[in-house]
Amino acid sequence: MPPSSLTSLANETTVPTSFIRDEEERSKVAYNNFSDDIPVISLKDIDEIGTRGEICEKIVEACEDWGIFQVVDHGVDPQLISQMTKFAKEFFALPSEEKLRFDMSGGKKGGFIVSSHLQGEVVQDWREIVTYFSYPIRARDYSRWPDKPHGWIAVTEKYSEKLMELACKLLEVLSEAMGLEKEALTKACVDMDQKVVVNFYPKCPQPDLTLGLKRHTDPGTITLLLQDQVGGLQATKDNGKTWITVKPIEGAFVVNLGDHGHYLSNGRFKNADHQAVVNSNSSRLSIATFQNPAPEAIVYPLKIREGEKAVMDEPITFAEMYRRKMSKDLEAARFKKLAKEQQIQAEEVAEKAKLESMPIEEILA
Ligand SMILES: O=C1C[C@@H](c2ccc(O)c(O)c2)Oc2cc(O)cc(O)c21
Ligand SMILES: O=C(O)CCC(=O)C(=O)O
Ligand SMILES: [Fe+2]
Secondary structure: OOOOOOHHHHHOOOOOHHHOOOHHHOOOOOOOOEEOOOOEEEOOOOOOHHHHHHHHHHHHHHHHHOOEEEEEOOOOOHHHHHHHHHHHHHHHOOOHHHHHHHEOOOOOOOEEEEOOOOOOOOOOOOOEEEEEEEEOHHHOOHHHOOOOOOOHHHHHHHHHHHHHHHHHHHHHHHHHHOOOOOOHHHHHOOOOEEEEEEEEEOOOOOHHHOOOEEEEOOOOOEEEEEEOOOOOEEEEOOOOOOOEEEOOOOOOEEEEEOHHHHHHOOOOOOOOEEEEOOOOOOOEEEEEEEEEOOOOOEEOOOOOOOOOOOOOOOOEEHHHHHHHHHHHHHHHHHHHHHHHHHHHHHHHHHHHHHHHHOOHHHHHO
């Protein structure tokens, strides 16, 4: 079980062992060693015939290469962005008991939790989150949306609406790039879900031993991530051999393609492989807006190009896809833990056997 608040641990000198990751999982690149590899794309005049083609080309190239790009000139009001960020920071600065009024550790849909939305994780993430489901509107449960700081709900509603519009615009481009009608991807989502996860990564006394958010791909179609200027989002496109730290750009959104986007494009667009690292100098805030298909939406490639084989064996619902992914992730983590325990046990047995066969003079030497 993770602690009920992490902020209180930020002033310790060591991290509890439940946060310590195996060496191969730890960060290999500094949180502030920024890379320019991820394309930054201006969406200015995206609806003009003259410029649309050029912008689309850049987006498609980025999706084929990394599954990640950043967008600027996206039309979301900078004031709305700064209000959203300000309220989010204020929420995490509230006393623990206020945040725990929204505790979701008992499996509640939405609210506040330390470390992970997944139950049964073996190693804990160095983060606190507050999350709420914003679309479809008819399914909103405002009792799980934080009501403090006062005024945040109105801002989150507006933010959700604007990000839904931006996501749909980006999905139009990707649909066209696949040679499909521009509504193809949104239609495949049936009735698009939106879930907002606000990540707060407190300062960490031993950032090299842990991660803010372990390596993963997002399950849905597309994620729009707003990050502050601290840095910590890292991506790999060679299965974890090398990593880059995404350069924070004021007011930009990082766009990540998720598993659903990857499957629907039959693997042509990558599902961004990423993680978040922490540091000992400052806390960090990021706001992830996950655009997901409805749970009953069928997941299967919308187009299989000539000479290609389908990346999926059969069509399944998004709910089933999500369930399989999460149980695979947890299974892999448990298997790793077991293998580690067995290795320690084997080393202990070998050590004991060595000692038993040693002459007493050698042991005492
Ligand atoms: O918090 C996250 C991040 C992310 C995620 C996916 C898969 C993982 O194994 C993992 O550790 C993190 O995507 C999410 C998707 C959700 O539906 C809710 C989340 O809280 C998250
Ligand atoms: O905080 C970050 O930079 C990454 C967040 C993320 O990947 C997520 O919430 O899924
Ligand atoms: Fe993510």
